[in-house]
Amino acid sequence: DAGVIQSPRHEVTEMGQEVTLRCKPISGHNSLFWYRQTMMRGLELLIYFNNNVPIDDSGMPEDRFSAKMPNASFSTLKIQPSEPRDSAVYFCASSLRTSGRGTDTQYFGPGTRLTVL
Amino acid sequence: AQSVTQLGSHVSVSEGALVLLRCNYSSSVPPYLFWYVQYPNQGLQLLLKYTSAATLVKGINGFEAEFKKSETSFHLTKPSAHMSDAAEYFCAVSDRRSSASKIIFGSGTRLSIRP
Numbered sequence: 001d002a003g004v005i006q007s008p009r010h011e012v013t014e015m016g017q018e019v020t021l022r023c024k025p026i027s028g029h030n031s032l033f034w035y036r037q038t039m040m041r042g043l044e045l046l047i048y049f050n051n052n053v054p055i056d057d058s059g060m061p062e063d064r065f066s067a068k069m070p071n072a073s074f075s076t077l078k079i080q081p082s083e084p085r086d087s088a089v090y091f092c093a094s095s096l097r098t099s100g101r102g103t104d105t106q107y108f109g110p111g112t113r114l115t116v117l
Numbered sequence: 118a119q120s121v122t123q124l125g126s127h128v129s130v131s132e133g134a135l136v137l138l139r140c141n142y143s144s145s146v147p148p149y150l151f152w153y154v155q156y157p158n159q160g161l162q163l164l165l166k167y168t169s170a171a172t173l174v175k176g177i178n179g180f181e182a183e184f185k186k187s188e189t190s191f192h193l194t195k196p197s198a199h200m201s202d203a204a205e206y207f208c209a210v211s212d213r214r215s216s217a218s219k220i221i222f223g224s225g226t227r228l229s230i231r232p
Contacts, residue, residue, distance in 0.1 A: 042224045042225060043225070
């Protein structure tokens with residue numbers, strides 16, 4: 001199994017530019033999560049999807065952030081325009097929601113390290 | 118709202134010594150509890166999880182955790198530390214009543230191993 005795949009692994013961009021992060025979940029998984037990790041704030045849940053539908057986006061910092069999941073095998077997190085304070089490691093995770101209760105194990109990708117200059 | 122508190126942002130032990138990482142949870146009903154590990158430059162991976170069966174949960178790499186309702190704790194232990202255990206460890210909680218898949222993570226504890 002390939003695991004959760006994220007691209008790019010590293011991204012360096014200038015303030016004001018658009019950034020798109022990509023995620024391919026584990027095949028067959030039906031839940032997908034986007035997290036942000038920084039030293040100051042730790043690991044934050046930004047948004048998650050069940051069956052390609054956004055369920056909870058309360059963690060999205062502001063309107064500059066948007067996420068889509070057009071199909072079961074692909075999701076994007078977009079930042080437009082980017083700012084230096086967006087610099088962080090962004091993780092995608094997926095799970096197979098079988099129990100309907102919060103026991104599903106989340107499998108994390110390797111992350112994308114974003115630096116906004 | 119549910120939450121977890123990890124006591125100690127950094128723990129250092131000698132190789133071969135006992136590892137104890139502390140986690141306390143806050144919940145109106147017994148939650149589901151998890152420990153995840155993050156090695157440098159990698160994503161998180163599940164060590165173990167508690168789902169209301171046995172209160173002593175065994176995980177990978179020799180780790181185990183015990184759910185103690187009276188203390189609202191879910192501490193992670195390993196009898197003998199190995200250099201390869203150096204990593205960041207996250208305690209996490211989810212609501213067993215909820216149909217959502219959301220997990221709330223603690224702030225993490227960095228484990229260092231002294232030779």
